Every structure is written in C-alpha cells, then in structure tokens.
Amino acid sequence: MSDVELHQHQPDLAPGDEEHVSVRLRVLGYLVGLGLAILLTATSFFIAGTDLVWQPSIPVAIIVLAIAQMGVHLVFFLHITTGPDNTNNVLALAFGLLIVLLVIGGSLWIMSNLNHNMMPMDQLMQMQR
Amino acid sequence: MTMAAVHDDPHHLGVLANIAHEGPAPKRIVTGYGFWIFLLSDIVMFSCFFAAYAVLLGQTAGGPSGAQLFNLKSVAVETTCLLLSSFACGMASIAAEERSHLWFQIAMAVTCMFGLAFLAIEFHEFADLVARGAGPSRSAFLTAFFTLVGCHGGHVSAGILWLLTMMAQVFAKGFRADILRRMLCFALFWHALDIIWVAVFSVVYLLGSAA
Numbered sequence: 353m354s355d356v357e358l359h360q361h362q363p364d365l366a367p368g369d370e371e372h373v374s375v376r377l378r379v380l381g382y383l384v385g386l387g388l389a390i391l392l393t394a395t396s397f398f399i400a401g402t403d404l405v406w407q408p409s410i411p412v413a414i415i416v417l418a419i420a421q422m423g424v425h426l427v428f429f430l431h432i433t434t435g436p437d438n439t440n441n442v443l444a445l446a447f448g449l450l451i452v453l454l455v456i457g458g459s460l461w462i463m464s465n466l467n468h469n470m471m472p473m474d475q476l477m478q479m480q481r
Numbered sequence: 482m483t484m485a486a487v488h489d490d491p492h493h494l495g496v497l498a499n500i501a502h503e504g505p506a507p508k509r510i511v512t513g514y515g516f517w518i519f520l521l522s523d524i525v526m527f528s529c530f531f532a533a534y535a536v537l538l539g540q541t542a543g544g545p546s547g548a549q550l551f552n553l554k555s556v557a558v559e560t561t562c563l564l565l566s567s568f569a570c571g572m573a574s575i576a577a578e579e580r581s582h583l584w585f586q587i588a589m590a591v592t593c594m595f596g597l598a599f600l601a602i603e604f605h606e607f608a609d610l611v612a613r614g615a616g617p618s619r620s621a622f623l624t625a626f627f628t629l630v631g632c633h634g635g636h637v638s639a640g641i642l643w644l645l646t647m648m649a650q651v652f653a654k655g656f657r658a659d660i661l662r663r664m665l666c667f668a669l670f671w672h673a674l675d676i677i678w679v680a681v682f683s684v685v686y687l688l689g690s691a692a
Contacts, residue, residue: 364506366513368574368669375579382571389564393679397557400687411688418683422676429571429672441517448521452528459532 365437368430385428392421509662516666520673523636527677530629531684538689542620547689550615552606556686559602560678563637566595567675574668580656589648592671596641603634626685633681636674643667 365371370378396417399410426432432441505511538547573588607627610616617627647667650660 364510366510366665367517368513368665368672369509375575378575379572382568382575385571386564386568390561393557393560393564393682396683396687397553397560400691401553410691414683414687414691418679421679425567425672425676425679429567429675430669440514444514444518444521448524451525455525455528456532456535460535463536 364440365431365435367432367438367441370431371435371437381428385424388424388428389421392417392424396421509658509665512662513665513669516669520669524673524677527629527632527680530625530632531680534625534629534685534689537621537625540621542622544620544623545613545615546622547626547686548691550610550613551686551690553686553690555602555606556682559599560682562595562599562602563675563678566592566599567672569595570668570671574664577651577656577661577664582651582655585651586648589644593641593644593648596637596644600634600637600641603630607631626689630681630685633674633677636677640667640671640674643670 370381396414399405399413399417405413426445432438432445434442569588569591573585573592576584576588610623615623617624644667647660647664650663654660
C-alpha cells in the first residue's frame with residue numbers, strides 16, 4: 353500500500369448514491385439499465401413460450417437470465433459497485449446472498465430427499481388399516 | 482525521510498492515524514447503510530417464501546396447476562409497469578438531488594401511476610383465481626403462490642403509501658437533509674421490490690407454468 357493511495361482515501365458511499373457526475377450521464381445510466389432490463393425480460397418471456405430451443409435447457413436459461421437481470425438492477429438502479437467506497441454495501445449484500453442460498457438450496461435439498469425416501473401414499477394408507 | 486522519522490513511524494502508520502481521526506460517517510451513509518441491511522433481511526424473508534413455493538410446486542392436491550392458471554400476457558404487462566415505475570423512481574432521485582420541485586413531483590407521480598397499474602392488474606388476477614375456485618385454500622401449491630405473490634403485492638402497496646408521503650413532505654417541507662435521506666431509503670426500497678419481482682416472474686410464473 354503506497355502513501356499516495358492512502359492520501360486519496362475516499363469517504364464511503366451510501367447504497368443508492370453515485371459519485372458526483374452530471375445529470376445527463378446519470379439519466380443515461382438509468383436508460384442503459386432500463387434497456388438491458390427490458391432486453392433480458394423479453395428474452396426470458398420469449399424462451400419460456402418457444403419450442404425453438406432444447407426444452408430441458410429452458411429452466412436453467414430462465415434462472416440465468418433472472419440472475420443477470422438482478423445484477424443489472426443492482427448496478428444501474430441501486431448503484432452497488434465494486435469500488436472501494438462501496439465495500440461495506442457489497443459485503444452486506446454478499447452475506448445476504450449467502451443466507452438466501454442456504455435457505456433455498458437447503459430447503460430444496462432436504463425436501464427432495466424426504467420426498468424420495470417417503471413411502472408412496474397408498475402403501476402408507478394400507479399400513480394404517 | 483530522516484532516520485529519526487523512520488524510527489518514530491516505521492510502518493507509516495501516521496497516514497492511517499489521520500484517517501482514523503476522520504470521525505463518524507455522515508448521517509446519510511449511516512442511514513442508507515442501515516436501510517440496506519433491512520432490505521437484505523427482507524430479501525432473506527422472501528427467500529423463505531420462494532423456498533416454500535419451490536417445494537410445494539407439485540402439491541396441487543388434484544387442483545389446477547400453474548400452467549392451467551397463469552396468464553403470461555398479464556404478467557408481462559405487470560413486469561413492464563414495475564420496470565418503468567422503477568425507472569421513474571430513479572428520475573425522481575436525480576430530480577431530488579438537483580432540487581427541482583417540478584420534475585420531482587412529475588417523476589414521483591409517474592412512479593405512483595405505474596405502481597398502481599401493477600397493483601390493479603395483480604388484484605384483478607387474484608380475484609379471477611378466487612372466482613374460478615383456485616383460492617389460497619384449494620391446494621398447498623396455491624397457498625404458497627398467494628403467500629409469496631401477495632407478500633410482494635403488500636410491499637408494493639406499502640411503498641405507494643410511502644411514495645405519497647414523500648411527495649407531500651417534499652411539497653410541504655422542501656428538500657431538507659432529513660427529507661432527502663428518507664427519499665434515498667424510499668428509492669432503495671422501490672428498486673429492491675423490482676429485484677424481487679424479477680425473481681417472482683421468473684420462478685413463479687415462467688418456471689411455474691413450464692412445470
């Protein structure tokens with residue numbers, strides 16, 4: 353770490369705040385975000401209804417497109433960036449994502465295991481007679 | 482640098498010490514960061530509803546499945562409404578920072594209009610489902626569906642009330658520092674709702690009608 357870097361230490365940014373740029377550039381940023389979001393949304397609606405692509409790939413494609421669009425929203429609308437003034441915001445987001453992945457992945461994993469190991473319902477009913 | 486200076490500060494900590502004396506962060510950053518943490522906890526709560534929906538997707542108890550119920554055209558219109566509303570909200574944040582009363586009120590009114598259009602379509606869809614006998618008590622799948630989508634709709638309704646409050650406060654009190662902090666939090670909230678809606682239309686509607 354050089355002295356120069358430390359002297360140029362910037363204060364943090366609040367989530368949602370941008371570094372100071374002109375109004376035109378900021379509007380342009382939102383327009384780019386809107387354009388990308390519309391493109392990704394249109395693609396996922398198109399893929400869901402088409403039979404032009406290999407059918408088993410459709411769920412994966414929809415999930416990938418959704419994650420990409422969430423990224424677009426985070427960067428262009430919420431202004432969560434990788435800059436040094438945004439470290440706290442990104443770390444909080446990373447922790448949130450960890451919990452979300454644990455909750456969703458864990459539930460699906462455990463419940464599919466239980467489903468797999470459970471006796472079929474008609475056999476269960478016969479045992480209770 | 483002289484030898485004495487090197488001895489006094491061998492690891493150049495003097496520079497760090499200056500940074501440590503900057504004092505606490507400005508209130509705007511503390512407020513925004515705290516609200517960001519709240520939003521992330523809200524997203525964690527939504528992830529539980531998403532997990533429940535994914536687990537119960539096939540449990541229709543002989544009732545209708547997603548493919549038979551969902552109308553993807555109206556979902557596409559809803560998505561467009563919410564996306565444009567989020568964009569207008571961004572314009573309102575810019576107007577607030579530029580201290581432009583006129584543009585702020587116009588952008589917030591547009592945000593509100595698209596938000597209300599979204600809610601109207603969603604309400605119409607729910608009423609239609611209940612009228613067709615596919616209410617939340619029909620099957621575990623529909624319970625999970627109404628809980629998840631209804632929870633998002635409830636957030637949007639609360640957001641609209643907050644939006645109208647912000648319009649009134651800016652009108653009555655002007656762009657004071659505390660009002661601007663509330664506006665920052667509102668913009669974060671509204672954009673976060675749009676992110677959750679991306680997950681809703683992908684997982685609930687598109688994947689749900691494919692399954």
